[in-house]
Amino acid sequence: MVRVEKLSFSYVVKGRRFPILNDIDFRLEKNGILCIIGPSGCGKTTLLFNIAGLRAPDTGTVWIDGDEVKAPREKTAVIFQHFGLLPWENVYDNIALGLKIRGASPGEIKKGVESNMEHFDITRLARKYPRHLSGGEKQRVAIARALVLKPDLLLLDEPFSAIDALTREALQEFVLRVWKEWNLTIIHVTHDIEEAVFLGTEIIILGKDGRYNHHYALPREKGEDFRNGPVFHDTTAAVRDRMKRIINESSL
Ligand SMILES: Nc1ncnc2c1ncn2[C@@H]1O[C@H](COP(=O)(O)OP(=O)(O)OP(=O)(O)O)[C@@H](O)[C@H]1O
Ligand SMILES: [Mg+2]
Structure with missing residues (x-):
């Protein structure tokens, strides 16, 4: 590979x-x-x-x-040192980032982000900012963000x-x-x-x-x-x- x-x-x-x-x-x-x-x-x-x-x-x-x-x-998805979450974006927008860069439609973004948040049990964190998350929660958000692009x-x-x-x-x-x-x-x-x-x-x-x-x-x-x-x-x-x-x- x-x-x-x-x-x-x-x-x-x-x-x-x-x-x-x-x-x-x-x-x-x-x-x-x-x-x-x-x-x-x-x-x-x-x-x-x-x-x-x-x-x-x-x-x-x-x-x-x-x-x-x-x-x-x-x-190929990358999770950077210290997760690389954007501090000024909430969890939902952090996960949506890669899809937005890729030019996905609003419908595709909503579907991808919501299904991944559900999968990783972080739906309740959607409106929180990275500074309000525990280490484990940050990691789940970082992984959800990477996997939304289906790498x-x-x-x-x-x-x-x-x-x-x-x-x-x-x-x-x-x-x-x-x-x-x-x-x-x-x-x-x-x-x-x-x-x-x-x-x-x-x-x-x-x-x-x-x-x-x-x-x-x-x-x-x-x-x-x-x-x-x-x-x-x-x-x-x-x-x-x-x-x-x-x-x-x-x-x-
Ligand atoms: N953009 C850059 N320009 C010039 N030198 C750099 C740049 N980025 C890293 N370096 C240098 O390259 C070397 C390797 O850096 P790198 O970040 O790959 O190391 P690392 O093994 O990941 O270290 P760590 O375990 O501390 O994360 C270091 O000496 C670093 O100072
Ligand atoms: Mg390093």
Whole structure:
């Protein structure tokens, strides 16, 4: 479904080039969940922007379903760091935003927004503004907004970073339910190793030098008690060990 081929990317600031991503190469099968972890500033958000078609690589290619990504794609939805809800719009208008940008008719907008609010049990929040919502409610609104466009690929950029541990676990389970129910392929950026192991069917680690560093494959069906089992503990320990080495190497 997603193929990132030998991708390199730099930001150019005042004529100076800052290399960020370096020869990144991986593929993700349909209905997989790829978790990307790596130290702050290593280029995770930048990689997501390249996959979303919001930034163009210097060299290399992103392919989705066999097509080269050259601009934002209709069936790719992005949930930005800290949800990216517009503070000056209420819940209804936040969810309607993508459909409006796409030029949907007022009837289509009303139908799409209302059915998604019902589906995610947030109809009662329609007139509230993001600052009046709890973390969990914001996440449901952000997901409803992304799914109203009927995507097949969902890109999530640390959507739970500001949320307490218990709510976070409930939200992770919510993402898995949405993933199964909507038949999605997901790329999920996170700092949290446990979260990557719990959600991912695959994990890649990005190093400080913007290089793809290591890859882990995980089972798709993880079962009820996965968090207490040996695969969870062993993979978490292995990823943590690798992350420590990456951080130590980069501070030498
Ligand atoms: N628009 C920009 N122009 C120039 N440099 C940028 C721009 N956006 C990000 N950078 C730099 O590129 C590097 C990678 O940024 P990016 O946001 O992709 O990192 P990240 O891995 O997502 O970090 P975090 O975990 O903190 O969210 C950083 O050094 C950042 O300062
Ligand atoms: Mg980021």
